[in-house]
Structures are given as structure tokens and as C-alpha cells.
Amino acid sequence: MNNGKLRSQAWFGGRDKTGFLHRTWMRNHGLTDEAFDGRPIIGICNTFSELTPCNAHFRELAEKVKRGVWQAGGVPLEFPVMSLGESNMRPSAMLFRNLASMDVEESLRANPIDGVVLMAGCDKTTPALLMGAISADLPTILLSGGPMLNGRFKGRTIGSGTDIWRFAEEVKAGRMSQEDFMGAEAGMSRSAGSCMTMGTASTMASLSEALGMTLPGNAAIPAVEARRSVIATRTGQRIVDMVREDLRPTDILTDAAFANAVRANAAIGGSTNAVLHLLAIAGRVGLSFGLDDWDRLGRDVPTIVNLMPSGEYLMEDFFDAGGMPVVLCRLLEAGHLDGGVVTANGRTMAENVAEAVSHRPDVIRGYGDALTASGGIVVLKGSLSPGGAVLKPSAASPHLMQHTGRAIVFEDYAHYKEKIADPDLDVDETCILVLKNCGPRGYPGMPEVGNFGLPPKLLKAGVTDMIRISDARMSGTAYGTVILHTAPEAAVGGALALVEDGDLITVDTEGRRLDLLVESEVLDRRRERWKRPSVPEGKSGYLSLYLDAVEQADQGCDFHFLKGVRRAGIPLESH
Secondary structure, eight states, X not given: OOOSOOTTHHHHSOSSHHHHHHHHHHGGGTOOGGGGSSOOEEEEEEOOOTTOGGGTTHHHHHHHHHHXXXXXXXXXXXXXXXXXXXXXXXXXXXXXXXXXXXXXXXHHHHSOOSEEEEEEOSTTHHHHHHHHHHHHTOSEEEEEOOBOOOEEETTEEEOTTHHHHHHHHHHHHTSSOHHHHHHHHHHHOOSSSBOSSSSHHHHHHHHHHHHTOSOTTTTTSOTTSHHHHHHHHHHHHXXXXXXXXXXXXXXXXXXXXXXXXXXXXXXXXXXXXXXXXHHHHHHHHTOOOOHHHHHHHHTTOOXXXXXXXXXXXXXXXXXXXXXXXXXXXXXXXXXXXXXXXXXXXXXXXXXHHTTOOOSOTTTBOOGGGOSBSSOSOEEEBSSXXXXXEEEOGGGSOGGGSEEEEEEEEESSHHHHHXXXXXXXXXXXXXXXXXXXXXXXXXXXXXXXXXXXXXXXXXXXXXXXXXXXXXXXXXXXXXXXXXXXXXXXXXXXXXXXXXXXXXOEEEEETTTTEEEEOSOHHHHHHHHHHOOOOOOOTTOOXXXXXXXXXXXXXXGTSOBGGGOSOOOOOOOOOOO
């Protein structure tokens, strides 16, 4: 319980000049005396933007949250923060995740807010809002915007992202017409909401629920479903009680909560982007949770959610099947979940999922009928990735999980685009494609180009997958035997920078190894010749800060100075 003294009363509680000033300006909202009498002031952190289509319905959804806050005796005050739209932002929304987190933290710190509802949807909005709110450590609950409706084209279901990558490859291979490719565009995004595949948006919504930072069932309810409005209202009600109970993120986000989230990610076949985000979130809490924990904790957990890109269904089906409560219940029954952790609704995880029932065993399978027996993120280390690299086994080809091949090297993404379609490219399906300088500093911003397409001449020959290695990310909606986040990245002189055409590379997922089979003396000579890539001309002030402060992928790509909890105290008066 808090001590009865709300933080907002330092602004609104006095009968002096300071109280007068703060109250009088707020009265233009129509607030009455009762709004200032010690009721919790609830911030509604809204990432609505017309440039972020996933969050396009947040204006209306915020009204439902406000209704719940009023019902529970609080005072809701909505405020905007930077919105990160994955579909439109260049060079990468990931470049701005840390900036948005700073926006959230400082907005909470500077304003008379006692607790906050985070409204997140598109990929980077969820981790950015959580990171900022954790550093401020006010009572916090997250509300996801929900996935869009299933896509439809010519009588069949199609999934955002996943089918874009598939269709694009089929066009290159001559198996799909340009007319059909363009026709699918109209039926893919049928409503407001985030990607309806198990991409990064749905993954982070699901893991937020597994961490205990949302109400049960929050992750899967479609954006335009009536029950999304209902859970928004209930979220507004709950945050008022969280303020009265003084239940903060640091009370919820324990080591056990992160272990639950890693295992949940394996069970749902979640995005590799979750690795970066959970590392960064844990860093804000101050935990020692690291990259190796991803492999250790998730290694024996099967993928049981049959959703694209690992499976065949979509989030609307996942919701019909029972959503995350069913997955968490399965994990609990198998001994893969700590049911004693506290969650945002004040109950334990075990209490939240005790009555969960799967209504679609074809969508949420049992352990004995898993898509992948070991679905956890694989962390590969070796001479090519001393800091680690990651692979998503549920989306990879089994025959490539142990493989040695000849490297075909692309120095950067522009070089890839220039070279990949060359009919004279000396490449076959046994080769390993290597893309450099697309990491946190190299691009900059670590774009989602890690699932770069195969050579068109091999696609036309029927090749559907090859090993690809890079320091980039890939979309959570993507698939293939793609090794990502190679650390240290090429732009800072990591081993990836030294790879040349024709080098042999060995991938051994069982042994967790990624090795460059080149003698150390040869690598030493190459290192002497290596030059650090030049930084972009005309870089912005934020980009300068980013390049100076961003950490490597194995540490979550946060800014080093943002780690830890600082808590939102009460700033000095300005009048």
C-alpha cells in the first residue's frame, strides 16, 4: 500500500499559489473540485498516429480506458508520446525505440501522474513504452491495441508480412503473377490493428502478458473486437487500484517473470526481435538477465502455437482458441512456468490461467503434438559470433541446422541489391549468404533486412531456403534459416567484417556454434586492412547521440546511460 500521499498532490493539493496555478489551468478540461481532492491522476500514454496504421484506432480505445478510470474513482489525463510506425519509418523504427522510451520516462517524471496506462501496438511501441515506464517505476499497466482481422485473398487466408515475403519470392521465381501480387495488397490489412501473424507486435503483446504487465487475455483480442473495448475499460479500472496498492513494475518484473517470458516465446514461436527487447527491458529493471539465458531457459520448450510464420493460422484464430492464458496454462502444467509470480491484476499467474481451456487444438497444440520439439531461440557462439547470434528454429529448415558452406558476401545492403540478381553470381544452394554492416551502428538502426531474399536464379530452380547470416534483424513475420544479431557487428570490427567470398562457415545448432573456418593469421592480415565505415552525412542530433551511446545486440541495443530504475520523484516547482 502507498502511504496515502499521492504524487499528484504535490501539484494539486496545496491551497497556495502553486496549487492555484496547477488547478486553474486544468479546469479548462471541465474538471471540478473533486478531481483535485486526492483522487489518483492516471496518465494514458497514447501512441496514436496516422503514420502508425497499427495504432490507428487508439483515439477511440483511449476513451474506453478513461471510462474505466472514472468508474474506479480516478482522473484520466491522456498524453501523447512518439509513435513508432514499423510500416513507414526509415531507416528503421528500431533506431528510435530508445528515443521513444526517453519520451515516456520524462513525460512521467515531469507531470502530475500517479499511475499510467501504456497504449501500445506496433512493434517497437510496446518495448519503448515499457522501458520508459520501468525507469520511472510508477504503477503501470499495458494495454495492447490488438491484431487486425485475418487477411483474405481469392478465398484463402493470408498473413501480414509472412505472405508478403512468400509472394515476393514467388514472383521472382515466376510462380505468381504481378497482377496477383498487387491484388493481394488490398486484402491483407482488413482493419485497424497490428500484424495478425505472430510477428513482433503480437509477440511483444504476448510476452507482456507472460511478464504479468497486462490483464489476462490482453494479447490476442482483435483490434476491432468488442472485447478489446471491454478489456480497455477494465484496464482503466485496474490502474486506479494499482496506484492505491502501490504496485509498481519492479514488483512484477522479477527474474522469474523473465524466465516465464522466454519460455512463453518458445511456445508461441515468437519473434527474434523479442530477444533485443527483453534484454533492454531487463536492463531497465537492473536484472542480470542475458543472452545466454534465452538459450538456457527456452531450449527444452516446444512450439505449440500453430501460427504464421512458424505454422498456418493467425491471431484471430489464436484468440478463438483461448489465447495466451491457454499457452501459459500448458507451460504451467509442464513445469515450465513459475505460477507464483505476481501480475498486474494483483493475482498470481497460476490463479490467472487456472481455468484456461483450449477451444482449438489445431491452433494451440499439446506438448505431444508440437510444431517443433525445441522451440526456444538458439544462441550461437563461435569465432564468427563471439558475442552471440540468434536463430529461430521453428521458422528454419531442419536440413540446414548443421551445415558447412561457402560464403557469398555482401558488404552492405546496397551491395546486396546490386549483386543478388546477377545471373553470373557464383552461388548454389549449399552456399551461405553473408550480409554485413546492417547492425545497430552499421546501418544505422539495425533494420529488418536479415531475411534478405535468395538469388532469383536459385528461386527459379526451386530452392526455397538457404542459410543467411547478418548483424541485422528480421521481421517477426519472416521465416527461413536466418542467423541474426551477430555480435560484435561488422561496423565495429567484429569477425563478420572479415568474411570474404569463398570462406567456409560452419553452423552447428545442436552444438550452438557459428564458426568462420579461416586461419587466425589470415584474419589478422584482414583486420589490419579493415577500415571503419564512414558515418552518414548530415546526421541528425539524435543520430549522433545514438551512434555514441547504443550498445551491441547481445546487450539489447539500449543506450548505456538509460539502464536501471531512476523512479519519477517530484520535480522542483517552476513558479
